[in-house]
Amino acid sequence: AQSVTQLDSHVSVSEGTPVLLRCNYSSSYSPSLFWYVQHPNKGLQLLLKYTSAATLVKGINGFEAEFKKSETSFHLTKPSAHMSDAAEYFCVVTGTGFQKLVFGTGTRLLVSP
Amino acid sequence: GAGVSQTPSNKVTEKGKYVELRCDPISGHTALYWYRQSLGQGPEFLIYFQGTGAADDSGLPNDRFFAVRPEGSVSTLKIQRTERGDSAVYLCASSVGGRGQTSYNEQFFGPGTRLTVL
Numbered sequence: 382a383q384s385v386t387q388l389d390s391h392v393s394v395s396e397g398t399p400v401l402l403r404c405n406y407s408s409s410y411s412p413s414l415f416w417y418v419q420h421p422n423k424g425l426q427l428l429l430k431y432t433s434a435a436t437l438v439k440g441i442n443g444f445e446a447e448f449k450k451s452e453t454s455f456h457l458t459k460p461s462a463h464m465s466d467a468a469e470y471f472c473v474v475t476g477t478g479f480q481k482l483v484f485g486t487g488t489r490l491l492v493s494p
Numbered sequence: 495g496a497g498v499s500q501t502p503s504n505k506v507t508e509k510g511k512y513v514e515l516r517c518d519p520i521s522g523h524t525a526l527y528w529y530r531q532s533l534g535q536g537p538e539f540l541i542y543f544q545g546t547g548a549a550d551d552s553g554l555p556n557d558r559f560f561a562v563r564p565e566g567s568v569s570t571l572k573i574q575r576t577e578r579g580d581s582a583v584y585l586c587a588s589s590v591g592g593r594g595q596t597s598y599n600e601q602f603f604g605p606g607t608r609l610t611v612l
Contacts, residue, residue: 413598415598422605423605424498424585424602424603424604424605424606425537425585425587425603426603427600427601430598432598471536473536475598476539480525480527480542480549480550481527481539481542481550481553482527482529482537482539482601483539484529484536484538485536486535486536487534487535487536
């Protein structure tokens with residue numbers, strides 16, 4: 382079965398400093414991996430996706446993630462945090478057939494001025 | 495165009511009651527998904543429709559939960575004899591494509607229905 386583990390439940394950064402949200406995955410086959418963001422009282426939004434093409438994936442709002450098969454990791458990064466980045470972030474892997482999404486437990490990103 | 499909409503946004507009910515949660519997908523999306531997000535957790539898959547049929551209902555926790563999509567558009571999630579443990583945010587998503595697809599089709603999520611069972 383496919384699963385993801387988000388290593389930090391909370392991450393706190395200052396505005397303008399780098400962001401690193403960590404995710405490890407487990408999959409019995411070559412996975413498709415995603416990061417979703419959830420702002421309070423808003424729907425989940427896709428940030429970026431990895432589907433076996435380039436291992437470095439660029440997403441919206443300056444976020445990137447790198448697929449590392451040897452480390453079974455898919456960490457999310459951003460060079461410089463903005464106040465508007467404060468939200469809950471979910472690392473996600475597809476189940477069989479690409480329809481079912483398997484979510485991690487989430488990482489809450491806090492950004493201070 | 496309009497995104498996925500869900501009604502009601504909040505539902506408070508008493509233990510043992512029956513509830514229905516509605517999802518209006520993006521027009522033209524043939525695939526529809528229900529997820530449940532408990533407090534402090536990530537969303538968990540419940541059921542997936544391709545057109546009118548439930549292609550995968552492996553995530554439904556028990557037979558108190560049932561979902562329909564009679565005309566291949568709007569879907570209703572039905573919960574019988576609600577229990578306090580059913581309290582959660584119920585999320586709906588829709589996408590193009592579905593069964594037999596060979597790549598991921600982005601799922602677009604609605605804002606959710608927050609269900610509270612007293």
